[in-house]
Amino acid sequence: MTDGLVQGCLRKMAVEPGPTQAQPVSYQLRAGEHRIDLNARLGSPLKLRWSGAIACTHCGRATKKSFAQGYCYPCFKRLAQCDTCIMKPETCHYYQGTCRDPAWGEQHCFQPHIVYLANSSGLKVGITRKTQMPTRWLDQGAIQALPILEVDTRQQSGFVEMLFKEHVGDRTNWRAMLKGEVAELDLKAERDRLMAATASGLGQLKSEYGEDAIRELDGQHHAFHYPVEAFPRKIVSHNFDKQPEVSGILQGIKGQYLMLDTGVINLRKFTGYEVSVA
Numbered sequence: 001m002t003d004g005l006v007q008g009c010l011r012k013m014a015v016e017p018g019p020t021q022a023q024p025v026s027y028q029l030r031a032g033e034h035r036i037d038l039n040a041r042l043g044s045p046l047k048l049r050w051s052g053a054i055a056c057t058h059c060g061r062a063t064k065k066s067f068a069q070g071y072c073y074p075c076f077k078r079l080a081q082c083d084t085c086i087m088k089p090e091t092c093h094y095y096q097g098t099c100r101d102p103a104w105g106e107q108h109c110f111q112p113h114i115v116y117l118a119n120s121s122g123l124k125v126g127i128t129r130k131t132q133m134p135t136r137w138l139d140q141g142a143i144q145a146l147p148i149l150e151v152d153t154r155q156q157s158g159f160v161e162m163l164f165k166e167h168v169g170d171r172t173n174w175r176a177m178l179k180g181e182v183a184e185l186d187l188k189a190e191r192d193r194l195m196a197a198t199a200s201g202l203g204q205l206k207s208e209y210g211e212d213a214i215r216e217l218d219g220q221h222h223a224f225h226y227p228v229e230a231f232p233r234k235i236v237s238h239n240f241d242k243q244p245e246v247s248g249i250l251q252g253i254k255g256q257y258l259m260l261d262t263g264v265i266n267l268r269k270f271t272g273y274e275v276s277v278a
């Protein structure tokens with residue numbers, strides 16, 4: 001599948017941790033039904049050309065512009081997964097009876113969620129559905145991660161994250177992440193510090209949702225090593241909207257970014273874009 005030209009709509013790269021922590025994360029570029037093993041392409045030329053077409057990743061309809069990383073406008077306005085409460089889970093409005101799709105909400109939001117600490121460009125807090133570990137961390141380019149608490153719903157994870165956000169950020173500085181100048185952290189020590197700082201808030205949430213609602217994890221520490229031959233010194237971004245052809249020598253892959261000698265590209269941003277890859 002790696003030979004010749006493949007064509008299809010971009011999807012988020014498939015990503016798997018290495019078989020051991022010392023071995024690199026493995027990536028596959030996905031275009032339509034095609035999969036290209038990217039680790040094998042390190043050090044080689046890679047060319048992506050956007051045809052000008054974008055297909056909604058949900059309904060397949062052609063769309064002039066992509067919304068929320070891959071949706072057409074009607075899907076963006078209608079789907080529960082595109083609602084603002086996904087980004088801000090503490091604003092879940094299921095109980096007001098206004099969930100855009102209660103069945104979807106039950107399947108995705110009323111499931112165990114994890115509150116974690118990660119080191120992508122420094123310390124950050126985040127939440128994810130339990131089944132999304134470790135994909136979520138790899139998509140962020142985290143070099144370390146530590147799950148710290150488990151809760152029953154996405155909304156509860158949002159409440160917990162709000163408490164932590166008073167003491168720690170929740171963003172990745174993608175430029176720093178791509179430059180590879182990220183120092184290792186003692187995540188267990190950070191956890192202990194943050195658990196102490198949020199103790200009274202967590203106690204309040206427990207009294208509201210039940211003593212068992214927020215469960216401390218004696219989390220396993222995860223460390224990830226990315227397939228990167230050379231980190232860029234200066235970050236230049238490629239953008240299909242401005243330049244339909246992106247090519248260069250593939251020097252690394254981290255998060256959902258390709259690092260070419262000519263610049264970096266966040267493939268996730270271009271989900272649904274029809275490209276040919278050579």
Ligand SMILES: [Zn+2]
Nearest residue numbers: 056059072075
């Ligand atoms: Zn659509």
